[in-house]
Amino acid sequence: MAVAGMRHISCIGLMRDKAKILDMLQKEGAVHFASPAEAVLPKNDVAEGEINAETEDIVIPEPESLLSDNTAFIALNEKRAKLQNCIEELARYDTRKKHLFSFLRPVKASEVAEVDSRADIILAEADKIIVTDAAIKDAEAEIARLDSEILAMSPWAALPYAPSEYETAHTATDFLAAGSRKEYEEFKAEFAKSISPSDICVLNEDKNGGTVSFAVTYLKPERAAAEKYYNSARVTRFDFSAMTYTPAARLDELSELKQQKQNEITELTENRKAAAQHLSDFEILYDSLGMRVQKMLADVNISDSSVTFNFDGWVPAKQEKKISAALTDEFICNVAFRDPAEGELPPTKLENGILGGSIEPVESLYSLLQYGQLDPSAIAAFFYALFFGFMFSDAGYGILLTVACAIILIKCKLKASMKKYIWLFLFSGISTIFWGVLFGSWFGNVVQTVTLGKFALKPLWFDPQDSVNTEHFLAFTLLLGVIHLYTALAMKAANLIAKGKWLDAICDVFFWYIFYTGEILFLLPYIPYYKDTAFCAKAHPYAVYLLLAGFVLILFTKGRKSRNPFIKLFGGITCLYSLVDMLSDCLSYTRLMAMGLATSVIINVFNSIAASAAGLDTAGITFRFIIFIVIFVAANLFNFAINALGAYVNACRLTYIEFFGKFYEGDGKEYDPLCYNTEYITVEPGDSADELGAVS
Amino acid sequence: MITTLNLLLAEAAELPTAVDNTSKFFTWGGTAIALIGALLAVVLAGIGSGLAVKNVASAGLGLLSEDPKQFMPALVLSLLPSTQGIYGFVIAFMMLGKVTTGMAYADGFALMLAGLPIGVVGLLSAICQGKVAAAGIQLAAKQPKHWSRAMILTLLVEMFALLSFIISIFMVNR
Numbered sequence: 067m068a069v070a071g072m073r074h075i076s077c078i079g080l081m082r083d084k085a086k087i088l089d090m091l092q093k094e095g096a097v098h099f100a101s102p103a104e105a106v107l108p109k110n111d112v113a114e115g116e117i118n119a120e121t122e123d124i125v126i127p128e129p130e131s132l133l134s135d136n137t138a139f140i141a142l143n144e145k146r147a148k149l150q151n152c153i154e155e156l157a158r159y160d161t162r163k164k165h166l167f168s169f170l171r172p173v174k175a176s177e178v179a180e181v182d183s184r185a186d187i188i189l190a191e192a193d194k195i196i197v198t199d200a201a202i203k204d205a206e207a208e209i210a211r212l213d214s215e216i217l218a219m220s221p222w223a224a225l226p227y228a229p230s231e232y233e234t235a236h237t238a239t240d241f242l243a244a245g246s247r248k249e250y251e252e253f254k255a256e257f258a259k260s261i262s263p264s265d266i267c268v269l270n271e272d273k274n275g276g277t278v279s280f281a282v283t284y285l286k287p288e289r290a291a292a293e294k295y296y297n298s299a300r301v302t303r304f305d306f307s308a309m310t311y312t313p314a315a316r317l318d319e320l321s322e323l324k325q326q327k328q329n330e331i332t333e334l335t336e337n338r339k340a341a342a343q344h345l346s347d348f349e350i351l352y353d354s355l356g357m358r359v360q361k362m363l364a365d366v367n368i369s370d371s372s373v374t375f376n377f378d379g380w381v382p383a384k385q386e387k388k389i390s391a392a393l394t395d396e397f398i399c400n401v402a403f404r405d406p407a408e409g410e411l412p413p414t415k416l417e418n419g420i421l422g423g424s425i426e427p428v429e430s431l432y433s434l435l436q437y438g439q440l441d442p443s444a445i446a447a448f449f450y451a452l453f454f455g456f457m458f459s460d461a462g463y464g465i466l467l468t469v470a471c472a473i474i475l476i477k478c479k480l481k482a483s484m485k486k487y488i489w490l491f492l493f494s495g496i497s498t499i500f501w502g503v504l505f506g507s508w509f510g511n512v513v514q515t516v517t518l519g520k521f522a523l524k525p526l527w528f529d530p531q532d533s534v535n536t537e538h539f540l541a542f543t544l545l546l547g548v549i550h551l552y553t554a555l556a557m558k559a560a561n562l563i564a565k566g567k568w569l570d571a572i573c574d575v576f577f578w579y580i581f582y583t584g585e586i587l588f589l590l591p592y593i594p595y596y597k598d599t600a601f602c603a604k605a606h607p608y609a610v611y612l613l614l615a616g617f618v619l620i621l622f623t624k625g626r627k628s629r630n631p632f633i634k635l636f637g638g639i640t641c642l643y644s645l646v647d648m649l650s651d652c653l654s655y656t657r658l659m660a661m662g663l664a665t666s667v668i669i670n671v672f673n674s675i676a677a678s679a680a681g682l683d684t685a686g687i688t689f690r691f692i693i694f695i696v697i698f699v700a701a702n703l704f705n706f707a708i709n710a711l712g713a714y715v716n717a718c719r720l721t722y723i724e725f726f727g728k729f730y731e732g733d734g735k736e737y738d739p740l741c742y743n744t745e746y747i748t749v750e751p752g753d754s755a756d757e758l759g760a761v762s
Numbered sequence: 763m764i765t766t767l768n769l770l771l772a773e774a775a776e777l778p779t780a781v782d783n784t785s786k787f788f789t790w791g792g793t794a795i796a797l798i799g800a801l802l803a804v805v806l807a808g809i810g811s812g813l814a815v816k817n818v819a820s821a822g823l824g825l826l827s828e829d830p831k832q833f834m835p836a837l838v839l840s841l842l843p844s845t846q847g848i849y850g851f852v853i854a855f856m857m858l859g860k861v862t863t864g865m866a867y868a869d870g871f872a873l874m875l876a877g878l879p880i881g882v883v884g885l886l887s888a889i890c891q892g893k894v895a896a897a898g899i900q901l902a903a904k905q906p907k908h909w910s911r912a913m914i915l916t917l918l919v920e921m922f923a924l925l926s927f928i929i930s931i932f933m934v935n936r
Binding site: 431432533536537540653654656657659660663664667668671708711712715716718719722723 | 855914
């Protein structure tokens with residue numbers, strides 16, 4: 067449970083060693099390169115409320131933007147994009163063993179080097195796949211085009227001659243379509259009236275009362291009048307004047323073409339299936355090129371001269387000796403380490419055990435902790451799991467969750483962040499079992515339902531669904547809330563004390579404890595369940611004194627840092643509003659009750675639906691029991707999913723807003739050392755790790 | 763729930779038909795009115811959640827069509843406004859547990875009122891939450907790394923449905 071201590075490193079080396087040094091540093095994976103812009107303009111310690119115009123303007127450019135016109139960098143990224151494209155395309159033909167969760171495949175360094183040496187052949191293979199892919203897409207587009215032509219042509223299939231043959235010396239024939247039978251009838255009546263002599267012949271009619279396709283024949287001198295009439299009537303005219311073959315012949319031709327294209331697609335798809343054997347090579351090459359990209363990005367922060375290069379960066383204090391030795395033993399280097407200077411902001415690297423580490427992904431979604439703060443991970447994880455369990459609150463679900471997480475952790479080789487998430491859910495599962503046992507919920511009341519009420523698992527503590535206990539349940543969630551909020555305040559004090567700011571800890575935390583405790587005791591007689599306790603009766607009379615004492619202390623100390631004498635004296639008056647804040651924070655914890663009840667009530671509803679649908683109460687026949695199990699499993703899976711999500715989201719909210727909101731200083735810089743940062747493989751040092759560097 | 767309903771129907775069928783209508787209403791009206799309350803709780807909150815989820819999920823599909831990897835934000839944000847419907851369902855179920863045959867008119871009316879907080883606030887807050895969540899989908903499209911903030915802001919709206927839910931619970935269990 068800590069933020070790793072960082073040491074500043076500056077290193078000057080010889081240009082001839084630069085590539086080798088970068089390879090070595092990437093293998094060690096410990097040095098976070100700092101941009102020269104940060105070193106020139108260290109961030110000043112800005113007092114609260116004052117904004118330093120100069121430091122505001124420091125914009126450290128992203129390394130990617132500095133390399134935007136570097137041709138080698140662009141070429142590397144293009145190759146990677148090509149490979150990634152192929153990997154995604156081929157993924158569905160992947161015959162290798164698959165896991166539900168993404169994991170990294172361990173690959174020996176020698177194999178990576180071997181793949182690297184074949185890079186050109188592999189990239190040519192990738193090009194072939196991209197060409198195949200384009201060909202498949204073209205063929206698919208062609209099929210779609212043919213389909214639409216077939217659709218347009220099929221109403222005319224009944225014509226015995228080619229449309230152009232219908233034109234004679236004296237008569238003209240037009241081919242038309244009307245939207246419906248009714249429109250056709252209207253057209254027919256009007257047309258016969260205005261253009262005579264004429265003849266209309268229906269060639270095809272949509273069975274569902276849709277389009278009617280027909281041909282009209284009239285004397286040639288009437289052509290202009292007929293065309294004018296088409297424009298005003300709601301019919302579509304088809305221009306077949308150039309069509310010297312019958313529509314039926316064209317249709318045969320079209321379906322033959324379509325069949326050809328379909329065969330082509332089948333063949334190309336088979337090709338692609340065969341290409342899936344290269345998938346492993348693509349993945350390795352993709353990551354290997356990625357490592358080169360990372361080196362180039364780190365290189366942006368290195369200043370070169372003709373003979374030497376130098377860089378600044380950060381190294382975790384624990385790895386200082388190792389890096390120092392690695393640099394100076396093999397290479398001619400001048401390396402200097404020092405502690406962070408005043409105003410410098412080193413990157414944050416969290417070092418936590420299993421419990422604390424489990425909540426790191428959740429924390430990173432909020433904001434990265436600033437360097438120099440105490441790491442609250444373990445405490446936050448404890449409360450997270452506690453609240454998640456309270457909201458999920460069913461021993462059966464808890465066992466399912468715990469066992470599932472345990473199996474995943476044992477069986478699958480996961481990415482680090484995914485592994486942490488699974489640990490978090492494992493702890494949450496254990497907490498769910500704990501609360502489930504206390505509240506007597508084992509897949510709700512399934513035991514009672516199945517045994518028709520003869521046997522029931524009694525809660526160890528109380529049954530929240532019993533209306534007698536509603537008040538107790540609500541009051542308990544408020545108590546949990548107060549504990550959580552007070553812990554957050556304690557974290558704030560601990561941070562201040564760690565920095566030696568004892569006075570601030572007393573004024574900004576201890577006085578607030580007095581104030582809030584006064585408020586809580588004052589409100590106690592209005593809170594269900596607690597209002598009837600002996601403690602309430604005893605403590606309530608002192609509440610007003612505590613509240614007043616807290617108020618006076620805060621009133622005169624809150625504005626102590628301001629230069630304005632009025633604010634200095636009365637700046638604390640705004641603390642009155644904090645009373646409302648505290649109240650709404652506490653009320654926010656009633657979600658624990660709401661989500662907890664929602665889970666268990668819905669399970670019971672599903673149980674009784676399953677029981678009555680299967681008719682369990684009529685006779686205990688095996689068949690009925692099978693129906694019960696089917697409904698029970700389906701309904702519980704649904705409930706499990708939706709309530710797990712609800713518990714996850716709401717536990718996040720309580721952690722972010724109520725807990726972190728009190729003390730957490732985020733916007734830390736991510737510790738992003740030069741290392742093997744891969745997406746598909748992990749490089750195992752193996753027999754000849756040095757080969758990697760030699761090739762790249 | 764189903765057994766309660768069956769019981770009510772069975773007993774209603776056995777009522778003597780000759781009972782005068784006014785007295786029948788005051789003997790049985792409480793039950794009917796309480797059932798209306800349960801109905802309002804589940805129907806209003808359900809409509810709200812349905813409308814909201816429809817909006818967010820459609821926006822989510824738009825997001826997925828651009829970037830299929832964003833399934834998690836789309837799923838979570840779409841599911842958030844569905845809780846009101848669940849709360850309404852839970853309250854309706856708890857109310858059905860309290861409905862008895864031959865409830866007095868006043869008791870039935872009081873029970874009906876218990877369904878209103880989650881019914882009305884559930885309806886409106888779900889729709890509002892849906893709007894925030896749909897905006898959250900936009901955020902996820904432009905800033906995929908920060909979608910969790912959209913999730914938290916969306917939860918702020920839910921707070922009010924939660925408070926109503928708890929008041930409804932207390933009113934049912936009164």
